[in-house]
Amino acid sequence: MADPKIEGYQFKPGFKGMASDTGSDQTMFKGVHWGKAMMWIFLLSDTFVFSCFLISYMKGRGSTLIDWPNPSEVFGLHVFGVDVPLLLIAIMTFVLITSSGTMALAVKYGYEKNRKMCGWLILATAIGGLTFVGMQAFEWSKLIHEGVRPWENPFGAPQFGSFFFMITGFHGTHVSIGVIFLFIYAYKVFAGHYDNKKRGWFTSMKGDYVEIEILGLYWHFVDLVWVFIFAFFYLW
Amino acid sequence: MSEEQDNNKVVYQAQSSETMGGSASPSPDMDYVRPAEIPEQDLYHGHSFITKWVFCQDAKVIGVQYFLTAVFTGIVGLILSWLMRLQLGFPEAAGFMTAEHYYQFVTMHGMIMVVYFLTALFLGGFGNYLIPLMVGARDMVFPYVNMISFWMFFIAVAVLMASFFVPGGPTGAGWTLYPPQTILEGTPGSGMGILLMLISLSLFVIGFTMGGLNYLITVLQARTRGMTLMRMPLTVWGIFTATVLAMLAFPALLVSAIMMTLDKILGTSFFMPTIIQAGEVLEYGGGSPILFQHLFWFFGHPEVYIVALPAFGIVSDLISVHSRKNIFGYRMMVWAIVGIGALSFFVWAHHMYVSGMNPWFGFFFATTTLIIAVPTAMKVYNWILTLWRGNIRLNTVMLWCLGFIVTFVNGGITGIFLGNVSVDVPLSDTYFVIAHFHMVMGIAPLMVIMGAVYHWFPLVSGKMLDEGLGKWHFWITFLGAYSIYFPMHYLGFIGVPRRYFEMYDSPYMASATGMNEFISMAAFIVGAAQFILIYNIIKTLKTGKKAGQNPWKANSLEWYTSTVPPEHGNFGERLPVVHRWPYDFSVPGAKEDFIPQTTPPSEVVHTKVEKT
Amino acid sequence: MHAGIIFFLVIIGSILFHIFTPWYWTDIASNWKGMDDTITLTFWVGGGVFVAVCLFMIYCVFKFSYKEDRKAEYKPEDKKLERILTWATTLGVAALLAPGLIVWNQYVNVPKNAIEIDVMAWQWGWQYRLPGEDGKLGTTQVINISDNNPFGINLNDPYGKDDVLIQSDAINLKNNKPVKILLRSVDVLHNWYVPQFRAKMDAVPGVVTYYWFEPNKTGEYEVLCAEYCGVGHYAMRGSVLVQNDEEYNAWLGEQETFSDLIAKQKNFNIGDTKLAQK
């Protein structure tokens, strides 16, 4: 975003700007909506949650004497008579990135007050998220069918199942919550709540298209976490 | 200059001329403050009893709700400590108590006091009440989320208290909840007790995250015109930095709670290696108990500062106001708070020197830990240098502050013992540790809480607490608490290990018997003395004398509200405009010995104001 | 005014308490005098700072207590004073840290000639294992533990056969000979702690931890568990007897080795995983 115009405030670029923003009165993040700042700080906190999960995973995987199962084989699929490693995971990644892209465009159209476009893109994102959760459910059931449990598995170290279910479960919960909110916001956009400043159901505060960006931040974060899980859990 | 700007100035000139008397000719340029970036906050005003007092969205009411709930848990914790001291001092009189009971009391006392009492009181209680007032906001930025935050905390407390009544009782694993013993049979409350504890902690973290986001965004994005970060009272700095720590440290607690819950109910082995208990090999294997300790202390050490930093901030304000002098080295104080906060993420394993972790960590953590001693020491110097050449009102508030300095320096010095890795070896896991952390994060913050209660009670209720009762309350608490914990260090020197249900059959420990009786007596008296405060509050609410506006002649914005006590929205028609830091006391040339933050420079051109 | 006097008495009382206290550390019986010295150093530096800060505070209370007609000094900052105090504190802290790190360096580096002792902890008791003539301890696994193999020694490890087993909570040590305590636990955390030796370390299930010391005073000492390990924590005691060479060797000669134990048992069954009951 280009810097917003604030009466009486001189924006400076780079670190100089950082110093003058921090030293100024009223706000530190100039022109940043309260809700957006809140979402950023929340995501920072959530980053620490996922970092702690992944660090625990590293410590657990690193210190076990039993061999870690080869994820490439465990998560492989047998399709059309060939074993394709990590096929499902690759599709899931594809789906999540697709939904991230549609979300980014939804934010753009939201700011342009293009109600229709924004609404459809959010709906597309929600459907992408739903597909992802569905595939994850399929993956879970496939692994459970193969005998992988949180406390044991036939392929190697028992911690494999523990960390797999915990981390993907926690990520999946995030996705599911995101999907629910995406549907709600798609409804709100289509119903025009942001154009006529309708007050919210719970908070009784007026809505604004900036909420789409806040939702977008959350959704991109979910995608971001998946990038790390994909690298550390499936590829490593 | 906009029209709004002009109007605003008329208002504050009228306001400040009351306190300042006449002034030099106003010069519009020097009083210029940028116009508001953000429009007025849209507030939801409650209409019914429920929306006004129960599910209320006013941060001040939420603060009081947090405060009362935390005090309730604190009283539970106090009673538990009495029971523990009864066992330690007079085991014959505590015949009803088994070792199981004792360990359950130890655990619940620790967890309640650290998390549900001190953290909730400082951040939830003082944070909610003071942040919007001190930065000049109408309310917290997300009042609805703030309300949910309190009720999550309330449910967390309810779940915690419920664990007293489940089969097997509350968990007795020690407040650190170290696995494997936490979820194994040999520990009391390893069934429902520990599960409820973990659920309660998770709820606390979720609720706290909601509150914490509010505090942070209010400080960062909702300050009033003219309120720069470097003009905020140190109270806000302390609570703000503590909240940052909480937002980044509580995730580790949440993660460890989730993993331990899974170990308990699903039989995963995150923290559980192969274990033989009562002759049977359990269905665990390959996990690492030390991982839990790392996660726990990655949360636990910042947690110490989550309690300490608000106390640092608040005490700075109290000392400054009541010695009628600016806080010495404000900039240094701010950087010290921020520095301590940042460093606190790099020192966690100094709790684990003898835990069996990689022994080479000792070098790293001893160094980082002792580095923290420097900013902390600077804060202490600045407090006493604030007293130096001040004009000290020796009222109850100041007494609590002086008590804080004595106990905090004492506890801080023993912290250097325990942080310095090889000195820690003989002293860790002994009574020295107990004495240290009670002195530094039990008694010292408690002194600040009490001082803050006496200081801000006139704001909250509009009435002054009784000074005579307050002094009795202080002296009994201070002398009693000091005589509990100062001698206790020496039990640690002998080598008396902590968490011992009874200990007197060792020859060199038998000498500790008399000491333990003395400590227990002191503990009973100190605990009972806290009821003086409750009596004082009830009496004051009924018959206390009216405080009026700004009874302490302080500068910060919370004393310049439109009504006392402040109503929802805090500042009436117009938000205050800030022109200076909150510590302009005894400025040469000024008529009174204080200049409120709202006083524009044009009114005090004849004074020698150095810092704004 | 009375406030200042009481605070002053508290400080004086603290100093007197320290001088006349009957409670102070036990006579040291190991090589870790360095720890005691570092504590003493920290005590003098820290105690000095504590007394100085408190006395200064009390002085301020006397000198600057409220008078209607006096105005406090107005001095927001004193850069020079702050800089001096920062550097002085940094130096003081560094002076305390350096000896601490030096001693820690000794603590984590075990001398080559140390005798290894395997200390096995469980809820709630101790037992010990010494290397046999080969000077090396055999490897162990918790799952091997049974009535017949109370230490869980791996049967295929040749070093384990001659290990000396002491199925008692009492152990003897040779005077003036460093020992490396290898701690392991079969259930929860424990900590093998003798106050007179100063040193301690947690026993953690799933790994083996270590520390070392050199006993230098003969006599009997009590072992305490210093890490909370469940309801029996306070009762989890043991004992150490530090002896001269001849006495120690005589004692060692009477102890049973793992091969003796195997020979004694006709039906050695590794699958039976019952922990030895005391």
Place this chain on the structure above:
Amino acid sequence: MTDIKEKEQTSTHKIGIYLWIWGLLFVLSFFSYMVDWYQFQGFLRWSLILIFMFLKAGLIMAFFMHLFWERYALVNVLLWPMTAIACFIFLMVAEFEYTLFSRAFYFVVGGGVQ
């Protein structure tokens, strides 16, 4: 917040940049997948995984989450706390190596290797 400001904020980016980033993300994901497909091993595998991971994460944060266009005040507030995580990771690597050594040495290998 204010309507006036929102209108100023609506000077949004061209759609092209989002499509570009979108495409890049697909390409990078495909590359990551190829790392597994071709079964690269050892140092090459890990460095490729990390490079693609950080590139993807960086693109998402910088463009989809608009950090590239945000002011440094916000960016720095968000990135500096990661040093604590970095320290945690670094130390936990040392910790798991120590644990692994301890387990392997005392439970399996023993004095036999010396």
